[in-house]
Structures are given as C-alpha cells and as structure tokens.
Amino acid sequence: MADAPGSGRVFERLCVVGLGLIGASVALAARRGGGVGTIVAYDASAAVRARVVELGLADIVADTAAEAVAGCDHVVLCVPVGAIGAVAAEIAPHLAPGAVLSDVGSVKGAVVEAVTPHLPAGVAFVPAHPVAGTEFSGPDAGFAALFENRWCILTPCEASPEAAVAGVRALWEGFGARVDTMSPAHHDLVLAITSHVPHLIAYNIVGTAAHLETVTNSEVIKFSAGGFRDFTRIAASDPTMWRDVFLNNREAVLEMLGRFLEDLSALQRMVRFGDGDGLFELFTKTRAIRTSIVAVGQETAAADFGRRDA
Amino acid sequence: MADAPGSGRVFERLCVVGLGLIGASVALAARRGGGVGTIVAYDASAAVRARVVELGLADIVADTAAEAVAGCDHVVLCVPVGAIGAVAAEIAPHLAPGAVLSDVGSVKGAVVEAVTPHLPAGVAFVPAHPVAGTEFSGPDAGFAALFENRWCILTPCEASPEAAVAGVRALWEGFGARVDTMSPAHHDLVLAITSHVPHLIAYNIVGTAAHLETVTNSEVIKFSAGGFRDFTRIAASDPTMWRDVFLNNREAVLEMLGRFLEDLSALQRMVRFGDGDGLFELFTKTRAIRTSIVAVGQETAAADFGRRDA
Ligand SMILES: NC(=O)c1ccc[n+]([C@@H]2O[C@H](COP(=O)([O-])OP(=O)(O)OC[C@H]3O[C@@H](n4cnc5c(N)ncnc54)[C@H](OP(=O)(O)O)[C@@H]3O)[C@@H](O)[C@H]2O)c1
Ligand SMILES: NC(=O)c1ccc[n+]([C@@H]2O[C@H](COP(=O)([O-])OP(=O)(O)OC[C@H]3O[C@@H](n4cnc5c(N)ncnc54)[C@H](OP(=O)(O)O)[C@@H]3O)[C@@H](O)[C@H]2O)c1
Incomplete structure (x- = not known):
C-alpha cells in the first residue's frame, strides 16, 4: 500500500483478475482516478485478454494468473462467484507478502468461506461488492463511471488489518463510490x-x-x-x-x-x-x-x- | 369526422375528458400533430381544470362534461377505468349525432361492458389503449411525445362503423403511435x-x-x-x-x-x-x-x- 487515503495514490500495482463488465470498469475507474500506479490484468479467456489489449484497459496483460499477481500490492478478483475460490487457490502461492486481496462478488458469505482457506500468512482479504451494474457483460461493457454515486459494501473479517480495509475503502472512494461496511451474512x-x-x-x-x-x-x-x-x-x-x-x-x-x-x-x-x-x-x-x-x-x-x- | 387519414385534419373538434398523464399527453399530441381543429377539455377536478388553463393544454376548458362534449365529433375518455362507465352515462345525452366516442383505459372488456348500455344511437364507440406511460400522474406529467413509436391497441365492436375506426386510427397514427386491433378479451x-x-x-x-x-x-x-x-x-x-x-x-x-x-x-x-x-x-x-x-x-x-x- 502506498499513501494514506486522500493523498492520491492508494496502491502501487493493482491486479484485476477477470475483465468482464465489472473488472473492465474497475480498470477504467482506477486509470481515471489515479489511485493506482500500474494496472495488471488477467482473464482466463484468451479472447478477453486480446480484447483488453485492444481496448488498452491495462498497462500489462499477463498470460497466467501467477504472473499477473506477482509483485502486486492489491489484487481484485472480478470473476463469477463460483470461480472465486478456484482463482484464490491458483494465485495464493504467488501473492506478494503484505498484499491486499479483494473481490467484487455479489455474494459475500460463500466467497469468504471459499477464499479464507487459501489465504497465505501476511495477505489481508477485504471482500467488497459494488452495488452497480448493467445487463451487459464482457470487457466492452465496462465504463469508468459505473461506480459513481453507487454504494460499495465491504465485509471485512475480524482478521483484516485496519490499514488494508482503509486502502480498499480509499480505492472505491476514488472510483466515486460511497463505501459502507457490514458482516457477510x-x-x-x-x-x-x-x-x-x-x-x-x-x-x-x-x-x-x-x-x-x-x-x-x-x-x-x-x-x-x-x-x-x-x-x-x-x-x-x-x-x-x-x-x-x-x-x-x-x-x-x-x-x-x-x-x-x-x-x-x-x-x-x-x-x-x-x-x-x-x-x-x-x-x-x-x-x-x-x-x-x-x-x-x-x-x-x-x-x-x-x-x-x- | 373531417378528411381521410393522411390528409391532415382528422376531427374538427376533439373533447378530452380527464386531463391526467394520458389526457394531457393526448391534448399535447393532438395540438402538435395538427390532426384536430379545436381542443376542448374537461376534468372533474376544479384544480386540474385550472392547471389545464395555466398550461394552455386546450383551446376551451369547460365547466361541465355536458358542455365539453357538445358539438364535438370526437370524445376521448382519459379517466380511470372505474370511472369510465359513469362518465359515459353523464355525457351520453349531450353527444353530437355522428360523434365518435373513444377511451384510453388499460382494460377493455370491462370498459366495453360499462359504456355500451349508455351509447346513444348514431354515436360510434371505438375503445383504444395506448401502451405507453410513466409512473407519474396529473396534467403536469403529460408530454406530446409519449405515444411516439408506441403501440395503441383498438378493440372496435362489430357495430363500430369502419369510418369511425379509421378516424381513431388516423388520430393515433398522427400522435406517432403504431396501431393494432384485437378483441377486448x-x-x-x-x-x-x-x-x-x-x-x-x-x-x-x-x-x-x-x-x-x-x-x-x-x-x-x-x-x-x-x-x-x-x-x-x-x-x-x-x-x-x-x-x-x-x-x-x-x-x-x-x-x-x-x-x-x-x-x-x-x-x-x-x-x-x-x-x-x-x-x-x-x-x-x-x-x-x-x-x-x-x-x-x-x-x-x-x-x-x-x-x-x-
Ligand atoms: N454484473 C453486475 O451487475 C455485477 C454487479 C456487482 C458485482 N458483480 C460481480 O462481479 C463479478 C464479475 O461479474 P461481471 O458482470 O463482470 O461478469 P462478466 O462480464 O461475465 O466477466 C467475468 C470475467 O471473468 C472471466 N473468468 C471466469 N472465470 C475465470 C477464472 N477462473 N480466471 C480468470 N478469469 C475468469 C470470464 O471469462 P470467460 O468469459 O471466459 O468466462 C469473464 O471475462 C461476479 O462475481 C459478479 O457477482 C456483478
Ligand atoms: N398511466 C399510464 O401508464 C396509462 C397508460 C395507458 C392507459 N392509461 C389509462 O389512462 C386513463 C387515465 O390514466 P392517467 O394515468 O392519465 O391518470 P391520472 O393522471 O390520474 O388522470 C386521471 C384524471 O381523470 C380525472 N377524473 C377522474 N374521474 C373523473 C370523472 N368522473 N370525470 C372527469 N374527470 C375525472 C382525474 O381527476 P382527479 O385527480 O380529481 O381524480 C384526473 O385528473 C386510465 O383509464 C388508465 O387506465 C394509463
């Protein structure tokens, strides 16, 4: 994590996994807001990765999830809820110490259950859910203003360090969202x-x-x-x-x-x-x-x- | 009825009864489209009548339903479905011979049943339902473009003369609507x-x-x-x-x-x-x-x- 909320830069290197409607919007909002330094992207679909390059959604488009998350101080999983556990297992060994892991899944209890067992020591998990969307999907559907004036709900665990929660909050506030916290249930x-x-x-x-x-x-x-x-x-x-x-x-x-x-x-x-x-x-x-x-x-x-x- | 559809003027004197969202939109669309000569308005509510004057929705705002419909070759009832029968009974004795009566009610079977017993000889009834609306009500909610590119369904009775059906169809087409016909049921x-x-x-x-x-x-x-x-x-x-x-x-x-x-x-x-x-x-x-x-x-x-x- 870089500076304190409000001072601009929140994370140095952001990795977005899953570049659909939400992931592409996160990348675009992050680029526009200036809250992150480098933006790294990874999607399981080669066609999506190619499209991400064409659309210029990220600075780096990685070929594997492992490569994508390496060295990132923030990783946001923007894949369907049913895939979040598997992606967490896949990236866990490659997460940088001190990194903050988050997601955007529309369900939180099941996501916390699926991710927690894979979490390496020294990595904080701060689950998030931006309450915003459209009926479209895929990288072309993304737009930077999607989260403006919308709520983003964080459901931090007791173990989540305060600084990690503050970082995720600052990032979403930088996207124009209003942030609230509550329990996953x-x-x-x-x-x-x-x-x-x-x-x-x-x-x-x-x-x-x-x-x-x-x-x-x-x-x-x-x-x-x-x-x-x-x-x-x-x-x-x-x-x-x-x-x-x-x-x-x-x-x-x-x-x-x-x-x-x-x-x-x-x-x-x-x-x-x-x-x-x-x-x-x-x-x-x-x-x-x-x-x-x-x-x-x-x-x-x-x-x-x-x-x-x- | 004036000229044939397409030639511009469809009715000489149009009476709109009930100046809520739909009635006000009918008046505005009729004024804009040029399909009618004079527009007469009547609403049971004195406050609505006053507002109709302020908004300039009609050429004449009458104080009674009887006065309003007198001499009109077309009368459209734009009141709630449950009030259509009572309004029909009230205006029936005052309808001009040869006039075409219509309505905009969202239900058609019950409206046909409620209106038919009151219909004087020589007056045609052509029920209509514009499938268009918003969640707002009252005369201020009306706008001329409400019916553009929307369907208006006519449910003519067997007794409705062809010319009367053609007139109502031409009026709604002049509002920008697409017209379809089917049975009330x-x-x-x-x-x-x-x-x-x-x-x-x-x-x-x-x-x-x-x-x-x-x-x-x-x-x-x-x-x-x-x-x-x-x-x-x-x-x-x-x-x-x-x-x-x-x-x-x-x-x-x-x-x-x-x-x-x-x-x-x-x-x-x-x-x-x-x-x-x-x-x-x-x-x-x-x-x-x-x-x-x-x-x-x-x-x-x-x-x-x-x-x-x-
Ligand atoms: N859409 C909304 O309204 C909305 C609102 C708030 C939160 N969310 C949440 O946001 C998340 C993403 O939704 P979305 O609407 O952005 O979906 P989307 O447009 O379908 O995008 C999901 C992307 O993730 C990729 N993906 C799937 N499995 C993967 C894996 N194992 N590793 C890497 N990438 C993978 C998909 O690739 P393929 O195309 O190859 O499957 C697709 O490109 C979901 O958890 C959803 O609950 C959605
Ligand atoms: N809104 C829609 O989306 C929509 C769409 C298609 C068709 N329709 C149909 O259109 C008709 C009117 O709906 P609306 O949305 O325009 O309603 P509205 O905005 O509430 O307007 C109805 C107007 O009729 C007046 N009225 C009531 N009883 C009357 C009576 N006995 N004599 C004269 N005026 C009377 C009302 O006055 P008060 O305020 O004093 O009651 C009000 O000004 C209904 O039959 C409805 O089914 C509505």
Whole structure:
C-alpha cells in the first residue's frame, strides 16, 4: 500500500483478475482516478485478454494468473462467484507478502468461506461488492463511471488489518463510490431482497411469458412497454453470474422469496375478492419508497429514466 | 369526422375528458400533430381544470362534461377505468349525432361492458389503449411525445362503423403511435401478462421489502441499485388507476398470475436443490427475449437506459 487515503495514490500495482463488465470498469475507474500506479490484468479467456489489449484497459496483460499477481500490492478478483475460490487457490502461492486481496462478488458469505482457506500468512482479504451494474457483460461493457454515486459494501473479517480495509475503502472512494461496511451474512440478506429476489422474479415472469399459448411471444414483445420491458432488462443479465449468485446465496434467497410469496398470496386474494381499498392502500405505500430512493440520489426522477433522450 | 387519414385534419373538434398523464399527453399530441381543429377539455377536478388553463393544454376548458362534449365529433375518455362507465352515462345525452366516442383505459372488456348500455344511437364507440406511460400522474406529467413509436391497441365492436375506426386510427397514427386491433378479451389477456401482472409483482416485492425486520427500510433504499430500483419505479404508478385495473381485469390477471406462480415453484425448487444447469438454461432463454424487444424498437440497448445521461 502506498499513501494514506486522500493523498492520491492508494496502491502501487493493482491486479484485476477477470475483465468482464465489472473488472473492465474497475480498470477504467482506477486509470481515471489515479489511485493506482500500474494496472495488471488477467482473464482466463484468451479472447478477453486480446480484447483488453485492444481496448488498452491495462498497462500489462499477463498470460497466467501467477504472473499477473506477482509483485502486486492489491489484487481484485472480478470473476463469477463460483470461480472465486478456484482463482484464490491458483494465485495464493504467488501473492506478494503484505498484499491486499479483494473481490467484487455479489455474494459475500460463500466467497469468504471459499477464499479464507487459501489465504497465505501476511495477505489481508477485504471482500467488497459494488452495488452497480448493467445487463451487459464482457470487457466492452465496462465504463469508468459505473461506480459513481453507487454504494460499495465491504465485509471485512475480524482478521483484516485496519490499514488494508482503509486502502480498499480509499480505492472505491476514488472510483466515486460511497463505501459502507457490514458482516457477510447481513450483506447476503440485504442483497437477497434488493437484488437477488428481484432478479429471480424478473427471470421467472419473462420465462412465463415465453411459454404462453394464449398470448404469442411476438405480442409480448410488441406490447412490452406496458411494464414488462423493465423486467426483460433485468432478466437479460449474465446467466453465469446469476446462476452462481443463486447457488451461493440459497438460504437468504429462499427466506426472502418465502416472504414475497406470503405477501403475494394476500395480494392475490385482494384481486380475487375485489378488495379495492386494500389494493389502494398497498399501492399508496409502495409509491413512498420510490420517492425515498429518488431523494437519496440512487435514481433520477426523470420520466422514463431519460429513455426518451437515449 | 373531417378528411381521410393522411390528409391532415382528422376531427374538427376533439373533447378530452380527464386531463391526467394520458389526457394531457393526448391534448399535447393532438395540438402538435395538427390532426384536430379545436381542443376542448374537461376534468372533474376544479384544480386540474385550472392547471389545464395555466398550461394552455386546450383551446376551451369547460365547466361541465355536458358542455365539453357538445358539438364535438370526437370524445376521448382519459379517466380511470372505474370511472369510465359513469362518465359515459353523464355525457351520453349531450353527444353530437355522428360523434365518435373513444377511451384510453388499460382494460377493455370491462370498459366495453360499462359504456355500451349508455351509447346513444348514431354515436360510434371505438375503445383504444395506448401502451405507453410513466409512473407519474396529473396534467403536469403529460408530454406530446409519449405515444411516439408506441403501440395503441383498438378493440372496435362489430357495430363500430369502419369510418369511425379509421378516424381513431388516423388520430393515433398522427400522435406517432403504431396501431393494432384485437378483441377486448384478447387485449385483456395480452395486457395481463405484459403489464398488469408485472405491476402486481412489482407492488408486491416493494411491499415485502417495506415490512422486513431483518433488513431496514433505509438499507433497501440505499442498496436499491442492485435491481430493486426498477421495481420501485413500476410500483410508484398511480394507485387509483391500478386499483381499477385489478378490479376490472380480475380473471385474466388471476389466470396469468397462476401461471407465474407455477413457474416460480419450479424455479424455487431449482434454487433449493442447487440445479445450476436448470438455472443457467432459463437465464439464457430470457436474455433472448430482451434482444427481441430491443430489435423491434420498443427499447434502447443503451446501458442503464441512458440513466447516466439523465
Ligand atoms: N454484473 C453486475 O451487475 C455485477 C454487479 C456487482 C458485482 N458483480 C460481480 O462481479 C463479478 C464479475 O461479474 P461481471 O458482470 O463482470 O461478469 P462478466 O462480464 O461475465 O466477466 C467475468 C470475467 O471473468 C472471466 N473468468 C471466469 N472465470 C475465470 C477464472 N477462473 N480466471 C480468470 N478469469 C475468469 C470470464 O471469462 P470467460 O468469459 O471466459 O468466462 C469473464 O471475462 C461476479 O462475481 C459478479 O457477482 C456483478
Ligand atoms: N398511466 C399510464 O401508464 C396509462 C397508460 C395507458 C392507459 N392509461 C389509462 O389512462 C386513463 C387515465 O390514466 P392517467 O394515468 O392519465 O391518470 P391520472 O393522471 O390520474 O388522470 C386521471 C384524471 O381523470 C380525472 N377524473 C377522474 N374521474 C373523473 C370523472 N368522473 N370525470 C372527469 N374527470 C375525472 C382525474 O381527476 P382527479 O385527480 O380529481 O381524480 C384526473 O385528473 C386510465 O383509464 C388508465 O387506465 C394509463
């Protein structure tokens, strides 16, 4: 680690492993923010590595993970959650003493479990999750502003040295993110309701629509502007990433899905029995939550999300 | 009715009843498109009428519905679905012979049932539903471009004279909309899956999130960018409008919700038993639907819907 947060340089040599949407955005944000010296990149896919060179995302593109992490004081794993353990095992013997290891996985409990056994003495692990994304994947999808004004959640272990946590915090703040810390278990519960169950529901309704006999697929597509369209965007998210999320955050997802289903039974009953007052009351309450999200700056109030100007 | 479609003027005197998001947008689009001569407006709310005057949405703002529709060759009811029958009853005795009556209600079967008994001889009814909207309501939310490149579905009755249907079609095409026709029952089924169930699901998950004890409301709001945010936009839609939709399209909504729940049980089981291949297969299929929607121009592919530029 180089200087203290605020003074500019946070890490001398940053290694990004996995140059998809998030990894490429980390590299671009790091380059723009000036918080790191050299940027080293490694991806398991030769095609991605070639593209990283073409896009100029890093100073050095290494051919192996071992080579990539050597001499780096910070390594960020930006691979799917299911691959993080294997990558940690692969790089562990090559990590520099004093290095800070981090990741960007959307699940934290399973990642901590998968990485901890491989952690060499003298290497700190500070798990992170930037709550930001789009439905696109791959290195071309990355952009430097992705994390601006978005939250990045750190779930440091008790063993994580304070200086390591401060370094990771400073790096993400340099990307324009706001940083919060919590336990891995609490993170997984919060994200189950704010992200994982919404994705599951979106995948499900788009799947249901695709299998109807009474309404054709082309009708679904034509008339999607009535609300369905927003679900399709979420349901277009990367299949590998989301498979790994559901395989690795099962308990919290099933718990939150259970709550959702209980509430949906009550709502179904209101529709069946024509309970207009009950419907109106719920619909009024939910409107207030939207207002709060706009108020704290996590969304624009512009009609149509500015779609008209896109 | 004035001239044939294409020649410019479609109706001489248009009356818009209900100047909320849709009614105000109809008035603005009609003014911009030049398809009508005089625009007359009426709203049950005195405050809305005053605002309509301030915004200059119409040439004449009438104090009663009877006065408003007198002498108009086209009347569009832009009030909530549950109010359309009562408004039809109120204006019926005052409709000009030969006038064409229409509406913009999000449900069509119940609207046809509610309006038909009041229809005077010599007045044609051509129900319409522009599949376009935002989560905002009221006259200030209206804008002329709302219907551009969106579908407007007409559900004409057998009794609707061809010329009346052609007139309504020409008017909406003049607003920039693409027009399709189908039966009211089929409309209600298509919209149940593309719009009504998605709204119900969005209202439900936002409601569930608001009632958790393990995750606070402020955490839900802070970390909404993970996917939840898109649901809150949908769940911020007008409570009166949506109560009326669910009260008036009960059968189709319950039918589609039943399908959704069957599929969700299967998906829940995949998560519970860690069926990664099953999850991956579904997630890959749903991605293709999104691609089709972008391909037919009902959405932009821009990352984040251009939110970054908003
Ligand atoms: N997308 C989001 O919205 C979002 C938001 C926050 C956090 N995250 C997290 O960010 C991580 C990456 O997601 P992403 O959206 O950036 O995915 P992505 O665009 O699919 O990129 C992942 C990259 O990692 C590579 N990779 C896979 N296994 C590897 C291995 N063993 N060694 C080296 N590289 C490997 C992949 O190569 P191949 O193409 O050859 O597989 C791919 O280039 C995930 O853990 C995800 O949970 C995602
Ligand atoms: N919003 C959408 O996304 C969307 C899309 C397509 C179609 N639609 C349909 O469009 C219609 C209007 O929706 P909207 O979003 O424009 O709603 P809105 O913004 O709430 O506007 C409805 C207006 O109608 C007025 N109104 C209510 N009852 C009336 C009556 N008996 N006589 C005269 N005026 C009356 C309301 O006045 P008060 O404020 O005093 O109640 C309000 O100004 C609904 O049938 C809806 O299903 C909506």
